Amino acid sequence: MSSPTTSATTPGTPTGAHGAAGAPAAPVNPKSRVIMASLIGTTIEFYDFYVYATAAVLVFPHLFFPTGNETTALLASFAVFGAAMVARPIGALFFGHFGDRNGRKATLVGALLTMGIATFLIGLLPTYQMIGWWAPFMLVILRLAQGFALGGEWSGAALVATENAPAGKRAWYGTFPQVGAPLGFIIANGLFLGLALALPSTDPTRPSEAFLEWAWRIPFLFSAVMVMVGLWVRLRLVESEAFTKVVKTKRVEKLPLAAVFKSNWRELILGTFIMLATYVLFYLMTTFTLGYGRAATDAPVPGLGFSYNNFILMMILGVVFFGIFTLASGPWADKHGRRKTLIIVTVAIVVFGLLFVPLLGAGFFGVMFFLILGFSLMGMTFGPMGALLPELFPTSVRYTGSAFAYNMSSILGAAVAPFIAIWLWTLGEGSPFWVGVYLSIMAVITLIALILSRETKDLDLHR
Template identity: 70%
Template sequence: MSTTQETSAQTGHKSGINTPAQVIAASLVGTTIEFYDFYVYATAAALVFPKLFFPAGNDTVNLLSSFAVFGAAMVARPLGAIFFGHLGDRLGRKTTLVISLLTMGIATFIIGLLPTYQQIGLWAPFFLLILRLTQGFALGGEWSGAALVATENAPADKRALYGTFPQLGAPIGFIIANGLFLIINFALPHPTSSVLQSEAFLAWGWRIPFIFSAIMVAVGMWVRVKLNESETFKKAVEQDKVVKSPLVDTFRFHFKEVVLGTFAMLATYVLFYLTTTWILSFGTTTVDKNGLGIPYTQFVLMQIVGVIFFGIFTLVSGPWADKIGRRKLLIWVTVAIIIFGLLFPLFLDFHHGSPASVWLVEAFLIIGFIMMGITFGPMGAFLPEMFPTNVRYTGSAIAYNISSILGAALAPIIAVALWRAAGGSTWMVGVYLAIASVLTLISLVLTKETKDSNYNEELAFEN
C-alpha cells in the first residue's frame, strides 16, 4: 500500500466536512481540558505539593523543588511535539488529538491517587515527576493539533478568529480549575479563609480536581471522536504530499521558522506564568516572608477576574489580527509588555497587605491578562501559518513547545529566585519579563507577515 493510501485509510470520514460548531467544540473543549489539567497541577505546585511531596525543611527550597517538577513538564513538551507532530503530519489531526487528550487525562487522574512523602518517602516526588513529565508530553501534541483543527477548517479571511478558539481553552481551563479549588475550600472545614490552613484540604481535598478530570476527558473524547479530518490535510494526502519524516523535513527546510516561532512565543509564556503561577505564590506568601499576605481564596478570585479579561481579549484579538495582520498586532502588544515589565514595582512593591495594595495588584492582574489575551490569541493562527501543510503540525508544535522550556519552565523558578534576591521587591522580576519581551520583539521584526499566506495550497518543497 502506498503512503497516500495508507494515510488516507487511517484518516477516516474522508467525505465528511466539519461544521463551524464541530470545529469550535473540538478545538475549544480539548484545550480547555488540557489546560485545566495543567492549571490544577500549577495551583497544587504553589500551595500543596511543597508540603506533601517533599521533605520538611526550608520553605523556599521546597517551593523551588515543587516548581522544578512543574517545569519538568515543559522539558517533556518538545518530545511530545516531535512524537505527536509525526503522528499528526503522517496520520492526521483527529487521531493524534484523541491520543494526546487521553494521555493527559490518565496522568492527571493518577496524580490524584498518589501517596505523599509521609507515606512512601522519596518515591512520592519521583512518581509525581514521572506523571508530570507525562502531562507535558501530552500537552506537547495537544495545542498544535487543536490550532490546526481550527485554522485548517476556517475561511481564509477568518483564520485568526478561528485560531482563538483553542486559545480560549487557557482562560476557561484556568477558571474551571481554580474555581473548583475555591469550591472545595468553601466546602471543607477550615479555621480561616486560607485553604493552606485547612487540614481536610491538605489531607484529601486537593485530590478532587485531579480525579474530576476523568469526567472532563470523557466529554472531550466524545467530541473529538465525532470530528472529521480537515480538508487541508486530506488534500495533502490526495496530492501525495505527506512526508516520511516530518521532523527531518521541518529542520531541513524550515529551521529559521522554528527559531523565529520559538522566540515569538517567549514573551507570551513568561508573562502568563508570572501572572498565574509565580504571582500566586508571591501574593499568598505572608508579609513577614516578603509576600503580599493576601489570603488564598481572595487572591484566586482576583486572578479569576483578571482571567475573564484574558478570555475577552483573546477572542477580540482574532478579528484584529485578521484585519491588520498578526505580526503588526503582536509587535505592538510586545512593546506594551516591555513597558509593563518595567512598571512591576509600581503595582506590586506597595504597602504589603493593605487595601490599597490589593487594588493595585488587581489592576496589575487585569492589565497583564489583557495583554496576555492580545498576544496569545493570534498565536493560534500565526505559528501554524509559518509552516506548510505537510510539516505544519510538527513545525508549529516544536516552536511552541521549545519556547515552553525557555519561558514557562524557567519563569516561576527564575521569578522566585529574583524576588528573594531583591529582598521582596519585584523590580528584577519585571526586568526579566522585559528582557524576554525584547527577544520576542526581535523575532517578530525578523518574521514575515502570514495573514495572506495560501494555507491550503502552499507547500514549500516536494517529496
C-alpha cells in the same frame, strides 16, 4: 494510508474543487463542531495543567516536598512543574510525527487520553509521609506525561481550527483553542477555591488538614469526567481539507521532523522566540503571582499577604479579561495582520514589566489593576498565536513545525520562568522589581523575532 512519495515542503497547487486526483471533495466539518472540538479539548488539557500548577503552590510543597523550609519546598515543587516543559518538545515531535502522517483527529484523541490518564493518576498518588521519596518520583513521572501530552495537544487543536476556518477568519477561529487556557484556569482554580471555602483553614499560610488529606485529590480525579466529554466531541470530527489534499496527492512526509529542520529551520527559530514573551508572561501571571500574592508581609522573603481565597478570586477576575482579550485579538489580527498586532502588544509587555513595583505596591486596587492589565496583555499576545504558528509551515510538516516551535519556547520561557522569578524575588528581598525586568528583557527578544518575521495573514493554508 498511501506511502509518501514526494516532499511537500514546496507546496503544490490544488487543481479544482475536487482536488488533484479528481476525487470528491473531503467532508467538511461544521463550523460549530470545529469550534467546540478545538475549544473543549484545549480547555480540558489546560485544566489538567492548571490543576497541577495550583497544587504546586498550594499542596505539593506540604505533601511531596517537606524540606522544613517553605521557600525550598516551593522551589522543589516548581522544579517538578518545570520538568513538564522539558517533556513538551518530545511530545511535540511524537504527536507531530503522527499528526503529519496519520492525520490530526487520531493524534488529538491520543494526546487527550494521555493527559487525562496522567492527571487522574496524580489524584491517586500516595504522599511523602506514606512512601518517602517514591512519592515525588512518581509525581515527576506523571508530570512528565502531562507535559508530553500537552506537547501534542495545542498544535493539533490549532490546526483543526485554522485548517477548517473560512477565508479571512483564520485568526478568529484560531483564538478558540487559545480560549481553552483561561477557561481551564477558571475551572481548575474555581474548583480548588470551592474546596478551600468548604474546608476552611485557621492558618492563612497553608490549607486545612482535611484539604491536605483528601480534598486536593478531587480536581485531579474530576479530569476523568472532562476527558470523556472531550473524546465524544473529537471523535465526531473529520480530517481537514488541507491534510486530505496532502494524502490524495501523495505528499505525506516520511520523516516530518527531518523535513521541517531541512527546509523550515528559520521558521522554527522565529516561532520559538515569537512565543517566548507569551510564555514568560503566562507563567509569571499564573504561578509566580499566586505565590507572591499569598506570601506573608513579614516572611523572610515577603509578599503581598493576601489569603488564598481572596487572591485566587482576584486572579479569576483577571483571567476573565484574559479570555475576553484572547477572543478580541482574533478579528484584530485578521484585519490588521498577526505581525503588526503582536509587535504592538509586545511593546506593551515591555512597559508592563517595568510597572511591577508601582502597581504591586499600590494596595488592593493597584494589585487588581496589575492582574487585569497583565491578563489582558496575555490574551492579546496568546490569541493570534493559534493562527500565526501554523501559518509559518506548509501542510505536510505543519503539525510538527508549529508544535515544536510552541513547545521549545516552553523550555526557554515557561520551564524556567517560575524558578527564575522566585530567585529574583529572593534576590530583591521581596521586591518584584527584577521579576518585571526579566519579563521586559524576554519581551524585547520576542520583539526582535517579530521584526525579523513575515506577515502570514494572506497565506493560503490549502496550498
